[in-house]
Amino acid sequence: MRLAAFGIALAFAANSFAQQKSEPIPRDTGSDLLWKKLGTGVRDIADRFDGVMGIAILDLTDGRIFSLNGDRVFPTASSIKIAVLLELYRQDQEARSGAKGKARLDDTYTFEPKDLVEDSRIMAGLTAGVTHITNRDLAQFMVAVSDNAAANILIDRVGKDNVNAMLRGLGLSKTMLRRKMIDIGAAQRGDENVATPEEMVRLLEAIYKEKVLKKETTTALIKQLSTLKQSYIPRLLPESVQVANKPGELEAVRTDSGIVFAPNRPFAISIMTTYDRDERAAERAISEVALKAYQHFEMRGKTSEYGRILPLPTLGR
Numbered sequence: 020m021r022l023a024a025f026g027i028a029l030a031f032a033a034n035s036f037a038q039q040k041s042e043p044i045p046r047d048t049g050s051d052l053l054w055k056k057l058g059t060g061v062r063d064i065a066d067r068f069d070g071v072m073g074i075a076i077l078d079l080t081d082g083r084i085f086s087l088n089g090d091r092v093f094p095t096a097s098s099i100k101i102a103v104l105l106e107l108y109r110q111d112q113e114a115r116s117g118a119k120g121k122a123r124l125d126d127t128y129t130f131e132p133k134d135l136v137e138d139s140r141i142m143a144g145l146t147a148g149v150t151h152i153t154n155r156d157l158a159q160f161m162v163a164v165s166d167n168a169a170a171n172i173l174i175d176r177v178g179k180d181n182v183n184a185m186l187r188g189l190g191l192s193k194t195m196l197r198r199k200m201i202d203i204g205a206a207q208r209g210d211e212n213v214a215t216p217e218e219m220v221r222l223l224e225a226i227y228k229e230k231v232l233k234k235e236t237t238t239a240l241i242k243q244l245s246t247l248k249q250s251y252i253p254r255l256l257p258e259s260v261q262v263a264n265k266p267g268e269l270e271a272v273r274t275d276s277g278i279v280f281a282p283n284r285p286f287a288i289s290i291m292t293t294y295d296r297d298e299r300a301a302e303r304a305i306s307e308v309a310l311k312a313y314q315h316f317e318m319r320g321k322t323s324e325y326g327r328i329l330p331l332p333t334l335g336r
Contacts, residue, residue: 075289077220094291095267098274122176271298273292
């Protein structure tokens with residue numbers, strides 16, 4: 020009798036252990052609630068904005084994406100220059116591998132006044148026929164102060180069709196470089212430079228994850244895109260945070276797209292506005308959305324998925 024009772028107890032214990040061992044780990048963690056809270060906060064900002072806003076926020080660690088009107092087409096303004104910059108670096112990489120007829124970062128340009136257009140803040144101060152600069156310099160002018168003459172020269176050198184072919188190769192069908200900068204006639208015909216917020220963050224993801232460029236070239240591009248500039252995404256963020264972004268502005272349009280290197284949790288973000296009744300309010304709204312996103316990823320970068328702040332691993336343990 021005792022042996023039978025002992026056997027039943029042993030079998031029950033073994034069965035109980037097996038059930039405990041196979042029980043799945045709960046996945047409905049606080050991180051999901053935190054993500055939902057981010058979405059609620061961002062929607063509140065968009066709802067208060069007097070205009071139309073599209074937003075995409077992509078976690079570059081786990082691939083989760085938040086989207087609000089993220090698949091809608093917006094004017095990019097100067098944010099399209101990210102694609103021009105990427106094509107320049109891509110062609111330079113191919114040229115270094117022996118390809119012919121590609122633009123190189125070290126190719127030189129001699130300044131000619133005929134190339135000037137509106138908002139050419141640096142180029143307008145150069146000496147005609149004397150000043151020699153490289154494509155890398157032109158890219159720096161384009162990124163740092165959004166010089167439109169520099170951008171147009173680079174568009175001629177890399178080729179508008181090549182920029183669009185590169186975008187199509189990444190599966191970005193709604194992002195298009197259709198005209199040069201300050202071509203009002205083209206814009207009036209409907210040839211606007213356009214993108215969706217979702218495609219802009221996918222473009223940034225392709226850069227970050229080295230889908231187009233090798234590691235060394237990717238590092239150089241991100242460094243150049245991280246040049247300090249007047250823009251909206253970093254405006255409310257800590258000064259120490261690296262932001263590789265390119266803002267844009269047109270009448271009733273404000274945009275900004277970039278990679279924000281929140282500690283241990285980088286993310287890509289694109290915020291595009293149009294029909295802006297108050298352009299300053301649009302800029303503030305972009306900055307507020309970026310801050311909400313940064314606060315989320317800064318917290319996620321220092322916590323477990325259950326929300327506990329854990330000490331960083333100690334080497335040697």
